[in-house]
Amino acid sequence: MKKKTVSLAMLSGLMLVFAFPRFDAGFLAWIALVPLLFAVRNESRGDAFRLGFLAGFIFNAGLLYWITYVVNHYGGLSRSFSAAVMLLLAAYLSLYPAFFALGVVYFRRRGIPVLLSAPCLWTVLEFLRGLLFTGFPWEHLGYALHDQLHLIQIADITGVYGISFLIVFVNCLLFELLLGGSRRTAIVKASVGLLVMVAVLSYGAWKTVSVDAALENAEKLNVSLIQGNIDQSVKWDPSYQRKTIKIYSDLSREASRIGVDCLVWPETAAPLFFQDMDDNHRTIRSVAQETKATLLFGSPAYSIDNGVRSLMNTAWIVTPDGKVSGRYDKVRLVPFGEYVPLKRVLFFVDKLVAGFADFIPGDRVAPVNIDGLAAGVLICYEGIFPEISRTHVREGADFLVNITNDAWYGKTSAPYQHMSMIPFRAVENRRSLARAANTGISAFVDPLGRVTAASNLFEREIVSGSLKISTIDSFYTERGDLFVLLCFIVTTALFFCKRRKYDEH
Numbered sequence: 001m002k003k004k005t006v007s008l009a010m011l012s013g014l015m016l017v018f019a020f021p022r023f024d025a026g027f028l029a030w031i032a033l034v035p036l037l038f039a040v041r042n043e044s045r046g047d048a049f050r051l052g053f054l055a056g057f058i059f060n061a062g063l064l065y066w067i068t069y070v071v072n073h074y075g076g077l078s079r080s081f082s083a084a085v086m087l088l089l090a091a092y093l094s095l096y097p098a099f100f101a102l103g104v105v106y107f108r109r110r111g112i113p114v115l116l117s118a119p120c121l122w123t124v125l126e127f128l129r130g131l132l133f134t135g136f137p138w139e140h141l142g143y144a145l146h147d148q149l150h151l152i153q154i155a156d157i158t159g160v161y162g163i164s165f166l167i168v169f170v171n172c173l174l175f176e177l178l179l180g181g182s183r184r185t186a187i188v189k190a191s192v193g194l195l196v197m198v199a200v201l202s203y204g205a206w207k208t209v210s211v212d213a214a215l216e217n218a219e220k221l222n223v224s225l226i227q228g229n230i231d232q233s234v235k236w237d238p239s240y241q242r243k244t245i246k247i248y249s250d251l252s253r254e255a256s257r258i259g260v261d262c263l264v265w266p267e268t269a270a271p272l273f274f275q276d277m278d279d280n281h282r283t284i285r286s287v288a289q290e291t292k293a294t295l296l297f298g299s300p301a302y303s304i305d306n307g308v309r310s311l312m313n314t315a316w317i318v319t320p321d322g323k324v325s326g327r328y329d330k331v332r333l334v335p336f337g338e339y340v341p342l343k344r345v346l347f348f349v350d351k352l353v354a355g356f357a358d359f360i361p362g363d364r365v366a367p368v369n370i371d372g373l374a375a376g377v378l379i380c381y382e383g384i385f386p387e388i389s390r391t392h393v394r395e396g397a398d399f400l401v402n403i404t405n406d407a408w409y410g411k412t413s414a415p416y417q418h419m420s421m422i423p424f425r426a427v428e429n430r431r432s433l434a435r436a437a438n439t440g441i442s443a444f445v446d447p448l449g450r451v452t453a454a455s456n457l458f459e460r461e462i463v464s465g466s467l468k469i470s471t472i473d474s475f476y477t478e479r480g481d482l483f484v485l486l487c488f489i490v491t492t493a494l495f496f497c498k499r500r501k502y503d504e505h
Contacts, residue, residue, distance in 0.1 A: 013058025052101025150204030329362025
């Protein structure tokens with residue numbers, strides 16, 4: 001490998017870092033892969049793999065640097081070991097852009113245009129990243145456009161993967177145009193690219209108008225999100241429990257003065273076992289009674305089987321008459337945060353939630369009832385997995401609620417990154433979404449992915465708003481990741497295409 005190709009790969013990695021929060025220069029995503037494509041253009045497959053790995057490593061290490069803070073601060077490990085953990089994860093995630101670069105060279109040497117092969121290959125690899133080894137779909141490429149209203153509307157057909165496809169397509173188009181060739185070929189390629197962008201933007205503009213029109217007279221649910229801003233260092237301290245409950249209770253009473261149908265507290269807002277019939281249990285139930293609002297809040301639950309206690313990360317529902325009407329147990333747990341995967345092999349590793357046994361996942365994804373409406377609850381990490389929101393809506397959810405505790409991340413980019421993925425769940429399923437976070441960002445998102453209200457980080461706040469109840473059906477909700485399947489079919493077909501002369505230009 002030459003210094004020039006290494007520099008180009010590094011440039012791609014750096015631009016990808018800056019495309020995401022907190023830098024949030026999403027426009028860089030449109031050109032971030034161009035240097036990498038030039039870097040691998042005339043390289044061997046092995047060197048292409050290494051260059052792709054380098055770009056991916058810089059990107060993932062720059063994006064996920066906050067893992068060092070989390071592991072060091074809450075896992076009790078040294079900074080150097082915590083950094084090693086982060087770098088190990090970054091190295092694993094870098095295998096996906098490495099295989100992408102390898103695939104680009106492989107297909108190009110078979111005479112297959114990058115414009116055809118690369119977007120499909122990237123989409124398939126991105127889907128696999130969210131699936132393999134428990135899955136880690138954190139900040140897929142498409143999420144860089146989280147604030148581009150018209151561009152992200154196609155997610156109701158393709159999911160976020162369609163946005164990633166579009167970004168890679170534009171990168172490849174720019175690469176092909178910069179590479180040169182006949183004027184006629186360049187005009188054809190540019191015309192195709194222009195038509196694709198016009199089609200996507202036109203669809204987005206049409207959907208923006210049509211969805212707004214459909215929701216103009218929609219039923220509304222008045223919701224207040226209670227952001228308690230409880231420091232993680234005292235959150236699980238038994239001596240602080242009563243103060244925590246008082247903070248949330250007082251804020252809830254304040255919120256109820258303007259009239260509210262539902263109060264939402266964050267994940268594990270009640271750092272105790274609510275199912276134990278103690279004073280804290282009665283206090284929480286009284287909040288719903290006093291405010292005459294349904295209360296949705298997070299509190300761990302447990303079950304005992306043959307003398308063994310198992311824990312669940314749970315969202316509880318208390319009705320205005322003080323009755324516990326339902327619960328949802330988190331299905332997708334955080335590896336090494338709530339449980340240790342492959343524990344027999346990794347027996348020497350402990351999770352970050354100290355003082356508790358491993359959590360176990362819930363039995364199924366199913367909405368809960370709030371004031372006669374079905375709410376699809378997403379607890380923390382579940383909000384970044386498209387299939388969980390989709391399952392909720394297929395099971396009848398009228399709206400989505402994400403409760404989370406992002407205090408773990410401290411004052412890093414992670415809370416902003418986490419929030420940037422949430423609007424896509426609203427767009428994909430055409431459902432309004434409310435998000436309550438312990439330290440922020442608490443927010444309301446409409447079915448078009450617009451953030452209509454949001455809190456600040458690390459402030460005690462009440463965020464109130466009206467959720468419009470959408471009955472709009474989306475293709476993505478009904479059919480799921482059909483677009484990814486199509487990309488897989490195309491990639492597989494290209495893999496078996498007959499070899500023909502390779503054009504070095």
